[in-house]
Amino acid sequence: MSQTLQQEISACRLCGERFALTKTAHRPRPVPWFRPTARLLIAGQAPGMRVHESGRPFDDRSGDRLRDWLGIGRDLFYDQAQVACVPAAFCFPGYDAKGSDLPPPKICAQTWQDRVMGELQSVQLTVLVGGYAHKGHLGLRAGVTETVRNWRDHAPSVFVLPHPSWRNTGWIRKNPWFEEELLPQLRAQVAKVLQPKIDHNAVAQV
Template sequence: MNSLQEEIEACQICAEKFRATHTAHEPRPVVWFNSGARLLIAGQAPGARVHASGRPFTDPSGDRLREWLGIDETIFYDRTRVSIVPMAFCFPGYNERKADLPPPRICGKTWHDRVMQTLGEVPLTVMVGGHAQKFHMGAQGSVTNTVQRWRDYAPRVFPLPHPSWRNTAWLKKNPWFEAELLPVLRARVQEVLND
């Protein structure tokens, strides 16, 4: 597995594409997985802060996600317990309006199958955001529709909206998420991590 992690960390497939973005940055794959982990967080792509830190979810989105999961940073960053696999390992950059660019598809096509094979059977997967749900689950329609159907996927998979603070209005419009889904998710996280 170390060789796969090293291969991903050295990846330069998108170098030219990233240099052409508004951010004109170099690739910096953020690799955070380990076989035997009990919880898989399947996300979209690192943001600018994660690109700078080299550690996944080191931003307000990460604070919110950890709150949703009911775990602290010590557990969250324990690779023997939690693997974090985005569909793209690098920050894709911003466009001219400083909006996040979508995760490059080539990253998922290049690495996804090998990473998932390395991880093996993971008891719980949390799908974070619409891009990840479409990529990993083949989800159709809106994030709201996918997340509303969470009972269809539980207890092995929980689709979540992106924990970005931009989604605060979504959370207010959908109080069932915090009232119904999160307590079940937190209980399941404890179950798999303490098994």
């Protein structure tokens, strides 16, 4: 059952020694967020520091932007019966000496990914957020810009997105087709998949 698997993931300490050697020297805190009934899957990279502290995926400004891209509010986004968030690694990997996010440890996906995906049999729409998700789920080795530019190759059951970090604001401005062409199609598909749960009068605003 999903609850048992979530409990197993929550108790995982495989990367304890690895995290202790990072600049943050933090302890593992996996953030599993899924139920077998979920119809929308958000596949990302790994939790950031704020998510590590709160225990809720995308509980930061990047999450605000992602919810705006999807056209849904926080209540629906955090309804695990409808929306699953399964990153490449369930724990915050820490910072390197320069203060940048470390990559998600491969051992996490190797240990848990197949089991989690095996439970998510109700998913109708998968949203891949960032390069790690593009590579992990589609096996793509192209850059993020090329992958997202070719989003129609995977839609409507899969949408590929850049990371919603505010550091990517410049990228969005340089690629106006993203907001003009991709996002309307993404929001329409999200609404279709999550009906009748979605409330069009409660769309998230950034």
